[in-house]
Amino acid sequence: MEQPLSIELKNCTMGYGNFVVLKNISLQIPAGRIVAILGGSGGGKTTLLRHITGLNRPFSGEIFLEGKSLWSQSGRDFQKLRGSMGVLFQDGALLGQLTVAENVGLRLSELTKLNKKTIREIALYYLSLVDLADYAEFYPTELSGGMRKRVGLARALVAEPPILLCDEPTSGLDPINAAKMDELLLSMKERFPAMTIVSISHDLASVHKTAAQVVVLNEGHIAYNGNFSGLENTQDPFLRQFIERKVSSDKQEEALEKSLPDNIRQLMYDSLKDIIHRS
Amino acid sequence: MSDCKKKLKRPVSGSKTADLIAAIGSLVVFLINEIGAMALFMFGGLRAMVNFTSQISKILRQIAAIGYGSLFLIILIGLFTGMVIGLQGYHTLSQFGSTGFLGSAVALSLIRELAPVLTAIMVTGRAGSAMSAEIGVMRITDQIDALEVMNINPMNFLIAPRLTASLISFPLLTSLFAVVGIFGGYITGVLLLDMSSGIYFSRINSSVVWGDVLGCLVKAVVFAILVVTVCCYKGFFVHLRLDGKGAEAVGNATTSAVVLSCILILIFDYVITSFHM
Ligand SMILES: Nc1ncnc2c1ncn2[C@@H]1O[C@H](COP(=O)(O)OP(=O)(O)OP(=O)(O)O)[C@@H](O)[C@H]1O
Ligand SMILES: [Mg+2]
Numbered sequence: 291m292e293q294p295l296s297i298e299l300k301n302c303t304m305g306y307g308n309f310v311v312l313k314n315i316s317l318q319i320p321a322g323r324i325v326a327i328l329g330g331s332g333g334g335k336t337t338l339l340r341h342i343t344g345l346n347r348p349f350s351g352e353i354f355l356e357g358k359s360l361w362s363q364s365g366r367d368f369q370k371l372r373g374s375m376g377v378l379f380q381d382g383a384l385l386g387q388l389t390v391a392e393n394v395g396l397r398l399s400e401l402t403k404l405n406k407k408t409i410r411e412i413a414l415y416y417l418s419l420v421d422l423a424d425y426a427e428f429y430p431t432e433l434s435g436g437m438r439k440r441v442g443l444a445r446a447l448v449a450e451p452p453i454l455l456c457d458e459p460t461s462g463l464d465p466i467n468a469a470k471m472d473e474l475l476l477s478m479k480e481r482f483p484a485m486t487i488v489s490i491s492h493d494l495a496s497v498h499k500t501a502a503q504v505v506v507l508n509e510g511h512i513a514y515n516g517n518f519s520g521l522e523n524t525q526d527p528f529l530r531q532f533i534e535r536k537v538s539s540d541k542q543e544e545a546l547e548k549s550l551p552d553n554i555r556q557l558m559y560d561s562l563k564d565i566i567h568r569s
Numbered sequence: 570m571s572d573c574k575k576k577l578k579r580p581v582s583g584s585k586t587a588d589l590i591a592a593i594g595s596l597v598v599f600l601i602n603e604i605g606a607m608a609l610f611m612f613g614g615l616r617a618m619v620n621f622t623s624q625i626s627k628i629l630r631q632i633a634a635i636g637y638g639s640l641f642l643i644i645l646i647g648l649f650t651g652m653v654i655g656l657q658g659y660h661t662l663s664q665f666g667s668t669g670f671l672g673s674a675v676a677l678s679l680i681r682e683l684a685p686v687l688t689a690i691m692v693t694g695r696a697g698s699a700m701s702a703e704i705g706v707m708r709i710t711d712q713i714d715a716l717e718v719m720n721i722n723p724m725n726f727l728i729a730p731r732l733t734a735s736l737i738s739f740p741l742l743t744s745l746f747a748v749v750g751i752f753g754g755y756i757t758g759v760l761l762l763d764m765s766s767g768i769y770f771s772r773i774n775s776s777v778v779w780g781d782v783l784g785c786l787v788k789a790v791v792f793a794i795l796v797v798t799v800c801c802y803k804g805f806f807v808h809l810r811l812d813g814k815g816a817e818a819v820g821n822a823t824t825s826a827v828v829l830s831c832i833l834i835l836i837f838d839y840v841i842t843s844f845h846m
Contacts, residue, residue, distance in 0.1 A: 343718045373720045383715035385707070400721045445719075 296321035302351030329507030376446035382438035391426035617729035627730035636738030651753020672772035675754030689792035697800035704804030705819035739793035
């Protein structure tokens with residue numbers, strides 16, 4: 291049976307100001323899937339995510355969420371569509387003036403009439419999913435980068451939104467915690483089969499383990515869209531480099547071989563000789 | 570807002586005069602855009618104040634920061650302002666042999682002008698700059714975007730509590746400033762110089778009318794809205810600034826928020842006074 295589409299992009303051109311990042315992108319994501327977005331650093335993955343959440347408006351093209359065109363909705367319907375998404379930002383984007391537990395419960399405390407005790411209990415539950423229940427009273431600045439990211443994920447998971455968007459949930463985490471994140475996403479998927487999870491990642495092992503659909507962005511286009519085994523068997527030179535972790539081009543080798551002129555290097559060393567100890 | 574960023578990019582042309590006209594034109598367009606956006610921002614904030622019952626804890630927190638936090642400063646400034654008017658007024662009035670009017674001079678100048686204006690300027694420097702910087706940092710670290718995707722209206726969450734808190738704090742601080750200032754005039758006039766305290770206070774009683782007090786409170790309310798709107802607006806749209814990025818933009822936003830607030834306070838002071846006269 292065909293799954294209904296959860297996210298659909300039709301010929302979207304995206305960017306900032308007058309700087310185009312992604313050109314004429316079309317993408318279909320059926321409901322109830324884990325989709326991994328891959329691509330080089332600066333390749334526009336975060337940009338894609340920001341446009342799906344409606345934070346930025348595409349220059350052209352249309353974005354459909356749950357079959358509805360995002361930008362032709364009236365205010366309230368737009369909010370409702372957006373409310374169906376939980377978003378983990380690349381840097382967590384936790385509110386600095388609130389504690390971890392308050393951050394996780396923020397949506398409930400702001401938008402519902404639930405009492406404080408209930409909200410706290412809910413927040414602690416989601417924090418325990420990311421193994422951070424002991425840190426409920428900490429402020430975001432008192433956490434490590436990886437911990438902030440996990441709190442961000444806990445916040446995005448509240449109320450199990452139909453669409454979960456994660457910007458690099460595993461980057462900055464050690465292998466054990468990264469594996470835990472994968473398990474968490476898979477168990478979410480198992481317990482809430484209708485949940486669509488879009489996860490940006492640089493971690494091929496984790497993508498292989500979790501994702502049913504893999505999208506690779508390169509130079510403003512979609513270079514690959516399909517399942518992981520298809521990606522492994524591809525003959526496309528860029529994709530091969532990508533999955534084999536090979537240095538991408540002669541350009542890069544050239545850059546590595548390029549050397550700073552000797553006199554300039556000497557000048558730099560000399561001027562720093564009181565600052566950098568060199569034996 | 571993003572439109573004005575584009576419009577500010579000047580079209581390239583050969584002639585210097587044309588360039589100049591284009592520059593002036595785009596500046597005017599930019600200013601009009603900015604005023605319009607600020608007005609919309611203000612109405613958004615005022616509208617969001619309707620939900621104040623759900624924001625009580627945030628409002629109290631802001632009152633603590635804006636009002637309570639400024640108490641000492643206002644008392645200090647109010648006292649010395651009153652004392653110096655007392656001194657100046659006494660010497661000026663003594664040239665005409667009418668030192669008896671010192672009470673009126675001190676009270677009227679404080680209540681009509683100095684209390685609302687100086688309070689607003691002091692609170693801008695103390696609390697307004699903090700608002701601008703705090704909201705600006707939230708903007709550049711994606712926190713405001715995070716609020717938006719969680720469907721938490723930043724107007725409700727950030728701006729309205731500050732507006733409500735200022736609307737409560739400004740009139741109180743202004744009144745406090747005036748009272749302390751009158752006491753400062755009393756210190757110079759009666760305690761340090763040789764006026765009788767009966768004359769000082771009876772002149773105040775007979776010269777200050779209800780309209781003066783009302784005008785003072787109207788100014789305080791207008792300045793409260795002005796300061797919060799300008800300071801929050803500058804922080805909120807810090808990412809669209811053309812004169813810097815990141816931390817620098819937050820710094821610039823804070824500076825321009827304080828400068829613009831002070832200028833607008835003085836302009837609106839004149840406008841309100843001219844209606845009042
Ligand atoms: N706010 C912005 N304004 C202008 N350009 C931006 C902005 N944010 C990102 N860009 C540009 O958009 C391009 C894509 O950036 P994006 O953040 O989407 O990359 P990414 O794929 O998420 O990279 P990474 O894996 O390093 O997070 C980059 O060239 C970047 O310079
Ligand atoms: Mg990114």
